[in-house]
Amino acid sequence: VRTLRGRLFLYLGAAVLLSTVLTIAVAALLVRGHARDQAQTNLDRQAGAAVALGGRGGQVRRTAADGTVVAFVRGGRLRPLRAERAEDLLGDIPGGDASGRVEVGGRDLLYAARSGPEGRVVLVRSAKLAAADWRPFVVSLLLAGLGGAAVALVLSALLARRLLRPLGRVAGATRAIAAGDGDARVDVEGDDELASVGRSFNAMADQLAASREAERAFLLSVSHELKTPLTAIRGYAEAIGDGAVAPQEAGAVIGAEADRLERLVRDLLDLARLDQHAFAVAHERVDLGAVAERARERAAGQAAALGVALEVRVAPGATAVGDDGRTLQAVSNLVDNALRATPAGGRVVVDAKPGRITVRDTGPGLDPEDLPRAFDRFHLHAKYGADRQVGSGLGLAVVRELARAMGGDATVASRRGEGAAFTVRLATRNT
Numbered sequence: 001v002r003t004l005r006g007r008l009f010l011y012l013g014a015a016v017l018l019s020t021v022l023t024i025a026v027a028a029l030l031v032r033g034h035a036r037d038q039a040q041t042n043l044d045r046q047a048g049a050a051v052a053l054g055g056r057g058g059q060v061r062r063t064a065a066d067g068t069v070v071a072f073v074r075g076g077r078l079r080p081l082r083a084e085r086a087e088d089l090l091g092d093i094p095g096g097d098a099s100g101r102v103e104v105g106g107r108d109l110l111y112a113a114r115s116g117p118e119g120r121v122v123l124v125r126s127a128k129l130a131a132a133d134w135r136p137f138v139v140s141l142l143l144a145g146l147g148g149a150a151v152a153l154v155l156s157a158l159l160a161r162r163l164l165r166p167l168g169r170v171a172g173a174t175r176a177i178a179a180g181d182g183d184a185r186v187d188v189e190g191d192d193e194l195a196s197v198g199r200s201f202n203a204m205a206d207q208l209a210a211s212r213e214a215e216r217a218f219l220l221s222v223s224h225e226l227k228t229p230l231t232a233i234r235g236y237a238e239a240i241g242d243g244a245v246a247p248q249e250a251g252a253v254i255g256a257e258a259d260r261l262e263r264l265v266r267d268l269l270d271l272a273r274l275d276q277h278a279f280a281v282a283h284e285r286v287d288l289g290a291v292a293e294r295a296r297e298r299a300a301g302q303a304a305a306l307g308v309a310l311e312v313r314v315a316p317g318a319t320a321v322g323d324d325g326r327t328l329q330a331v332s333n334l335v336d337n338a339l340r341a342t343p344a345g346g347r348v349v350v351d352a353k354p355g356r357i358t359v360r361d362t363g364p365g366l367d368p369e370d371l372p373r374a375f376d377r378f379h380l381h382a383k384y385g386a387d388r389q390v391g392s393g394l395g396l397a398v399v400r401e402l403a404r405a406m407g408g409d410a411t412v413a414s415r416r417g418e419g420a421a422f423t424v425r426l427a428t429r430n431t
């Protein structure tokens, strides 16, 4: 049996059968005493009848030495006992009229003794109950069994329904979501384990819908970012054709826009590869002081052109576990951002400490509500996107993914108007 429904019904069916058998067995135990009393009463009645017939009636011939008729009853017929067994028996039962149970020669017997004018009759029978003794009770026993079975069946059916219905709902909602209905949710009733399955399912569906929405928004942003430079390139190309613009000027603009496209595509590829964990990331000891110095060398020209001072500070023991090249890529990205955000005359400091590099600037900083989402794709870019000449809007997202790929993370601290401090944190020792 493969399905849960089938297995459940199998188990419940077994439980019903078992409880029915148990009901009948218990009822039989309870009835047994009664059946034995009944057997004794019957024996007494037979003994009475035999006395009335004078122990004769053609049925009983042989008797004990004192003239008592002693007979064994089986299947409603009387069989006289052999003389020596009859003596044995008479030694074990009281005189006069008596009824009861006695053990003779290892046999458990019921007896009934009755005296009349014609003499005494003693009837015995096996104390074991035979099928005939049960017959009067069969209907009651069957009724008890059927009643037990009915109760067990109803309870089992209710239980099966209670178990299977919520699961069926979750299965239905799962199919609906797989078929593309992102709004499918499960109605949750109660507060048990099955309700918690439903709630977890709904939470998962919400999560799925949110991430689908995020993907859609991302795709829209990417399309927008691709369209803007392409529109500019097309415009300048047409202007050259019309002779409306000097080729040198158009060439410079087209080159700059192509740069933007190139950067965007490069960041997109980086993100996609980081997402797939397809990026080769080393876990080696990295000299963060050296990384900071290389980032400064790279950006020195840009800093001079923008009129921003660029400094490196290295604390003792400024090392971490990570990938040299990827760390430089992340820090360079942060330095580039900081230089562009900082007005001329400001200062950018690259601060290397054990396990972290912080890039601090004296630029405009960020609003508090932006801090939790600063590393989300296109988030800051969309909000403060004025300095668009070089940005792709994905730089900070790439920084965070790089840091995480190295087992670390990226964080930001800032106050509006007081500059920003972006930090790449890495492990200080191999784990």
Ligand SMILES: Nc1ncnc2c1ncn2[C@@H]1O[C@H](COP(=O)(O)OP(=O)(O)O)[C@@H](O)[C@H]1O
Residues within 6 Å of the ligand: 333, 337, 338, 341, 361, 363, 364, 365, 366, 378, 380, 381, 384, 385, 386, 387, 390, 391, 392, 393, 394, 395, 396, 397, 419, 420
């Ligand atoms: N240090 C900073 N100070 C103020 N604003 C910043 C800083 N770093 C980044 N930003 C803002 O965040 C935006 C997104 O940065 P980023 O993700 O690197 O994309 P890009 O640099 O390609 O525009 C920037 O355009 C800028 O407006």
Ligand SMILES: [Mg+2]
Residues within 6 Å of the ligand: 333, 336, 337, 391, 392, 394, 395, 396
């Ligand atoms: Mg950037």
